[in-house]
Amino acid sequence: MGNWAIAIPFLPILSAVIIFVFAHSARKVAARISVIITLLTFILALIELTSYALGGFSRVEVIGTLWGSVWLDPLTLIMWSFVSGISLLVHMYSVRYMVEEANYTRFFALLDLMTATILFMVSAADLITLLVAWFLVGVVLYFLLGHDTNRPAAGRYAFWTQITYRAGDVPLWLAAFVLIRSYHSISLPVIFSRLQMYPHLDAFWGLSVPELVGFLLAFAAFARSAQFLLHGWLPYTMDGPTPVSALMHAGIVNAGGFLFNRFFPVFEHASIVLHFVFIVGLITAVVGSAMMLIQNDVKRSLGYSTMGQMGFMVMECGVGAFALAIFHLIAHGFFKASLFLGAGNIIGEARAHDGVPADPVYTSIVERRPAKPSRLPWLAAAALTIIVPVVVLSVSHLFVSSRLLHEQGVIILLFFGWVTGAQALFATHKMTHTNPWRLMGGILGSFVLVVIGYTLISHYFGHFLYPHDEEYQIYGAASINSVYFDVLVIILALLFVGAWALTFFADSSGWWDRADQGRWRGVYLALYALLSRELYVNDLYARMTQILLSGARRLNVMLRWC
């Protein structure tokens, strides 16, 4: 790797400066400059990553005299390639998508600034650079989301994002200063090496320094990754331009997962924080997924899907699967970017085909297909649903490394893999088809391929990111008492199997229709209202803001505006 690697995050800044100063009225030229420089950034990031994979080594490059440094380690190089790749896609898409919008050139300059800021954020080797970049992401994002100044809604939701991000900046500042005071350096590699020597320094309230810092970092990550109670802004960022939604949902919102990985040595000594992180991630995953299901707006539905995915990513960190969280954020980034960029086509498709379920009589007489297609026998379906995912997941992990199956974190993830796989198979069983065995076979084949591919890739990816088996240490930190753990897994397994059985039999005996008409209707409607009002979280914040503003105005009048 050459010293020119340090130029990579500066390239998008150069592009932004050229556009602002020389090309702010030349629309085509500005777009070309922006795309070409982003392409160059992506190519250079890939070259850096490849040269590291072929035998490079981690190192810190200093830009300024006292602050301003980048850490060229596997995490940085992977994130640089990912961020510049997503940014390139978004740039190329924006060239035509934004062509009729006002302030076209400013949009590209801001996209470039955003790319540069994220590149600095993921590579910062000292706390000041990290704070500067972390802070600026929120500022640049505000102007990107509020691109269309004619719409007050764009401004309102950009403001929601900005203030949530600021709420996340505050704990990061405090964490940085606790680290600076405790380990007498702003350099992250120096802090981490001293932390390994003195991991049990006391801080406050009976917490050690890593535990206090761990909690603060977790809160910073929660705000960026839209965890429950700090999630209200995420679904409403759809009011920004679609390319910005794609960039945000594919890249910026993943900052939480990055932060956990960057401060990996802190969490190694903060078990209690990891347990807390797991619970918050779990709640977010459940709430986000539930909200997603009741949305009737495709983009907001994608927004809540991101919230659920972020919950899952944070949960992975909570069980110690840090490398998997990075793999997850990359995989999620690409599929979410493609979903957002394709959302317009889906809306067009929905307008062309209304999606009303086919009428059985019409299907039978006109289309000459059986009116009531068959399903698998329920016992065979139940056995396939429950046993197949367990076997596939366990064998694939055993094949990669038998040691993995002794880690609680891996078992929890396997458990969720089993639930997800079984849910997919269960949903397949509920679908009617002329040849149910063929349908189930297809789904099973896909499932096996996905699991084996995911297991292999995530294993080698984890080894690349943490070459000295540091992952096992973090799995150890995330573990709990083995008796509690076993009991928890058994109870959860019974709960899921019981819920599937209940759903299956309620479905087949028409119980839902009777419940909808009876005394449960009130409960059902109340639950629907609660979810459709998004648990009243945003309403609560709006009310709090009104009260605070009214207090400020009264105070101003009382003090005669001086």
Add this chain to the structure above:
Amino acid sequence: MDIIIWIIAGALLPWFPFSWIFNRLLVSAPGAWARALTVIVLPQLGLLLLLKSGAWYVLGQEMPTALRALALFTAILYAYRAAGTRDVQIWARFMATSGLSLTWLLVGLLPQHWDMQLFVLAWSIPAALMLIWAGVLTKKTGASYLGLSGGFARVLPRLSVLISLTALAATATPIFPNFFALLQAMESLPIIWMPLLLLVLLLWGWTVGRLLQDLLFGTYHGDAVHDLSVAGTWLGGLTLGVFALVGIFWGGIWIIN
């Protein structure tokens, strides 16, 4: 004697309740340029008074906790009050008061005089610029109040950009110098006091968000107006650019200290 100097200095380098006098003096200055000059000169006079009289060191040893509490209370109070206004001129005064009051956190420390003067200027300069933009806005629209017409981004794009950037500079956004000034203020505090200073940062984020929302978004309802001249925009932009450059270098100096 030191206490009397402390009280007089409180009207120049504001802390509550003497910050009321500081704001009154700013309001009574004739015109935007005079206000800009006042917001630069008064705090420097207050600082010189403290440093030259020796009260700076004595007060720092005698009452560090009281000074800390006063500084943070003033900063929080004025940041909170800034959120309740939609007038650019009042906003600039309140933000200047909030930021300048943080100087009292450093009382008793032994930095270079010029370093303290830079610390105070880091808050004064964006406030002065904001007061000038408020004057320009008043000249063009009759008032510097944003609640009536709004949506200036389309009709006054150049002035809106300058106001937005200055507002960011006034609220300790990197890479402007007061971001590093805030880091320096944090460094002077025991950890247990830091959350209060971070509350100030949070409130600044809230106030700047509200100001930008009122300034930039929506449809303009007022009379036709002419934007700032190109030369004026370049001059304002250049001033902010130089201010940001100073921030980058000053960031290094803070770490040396």
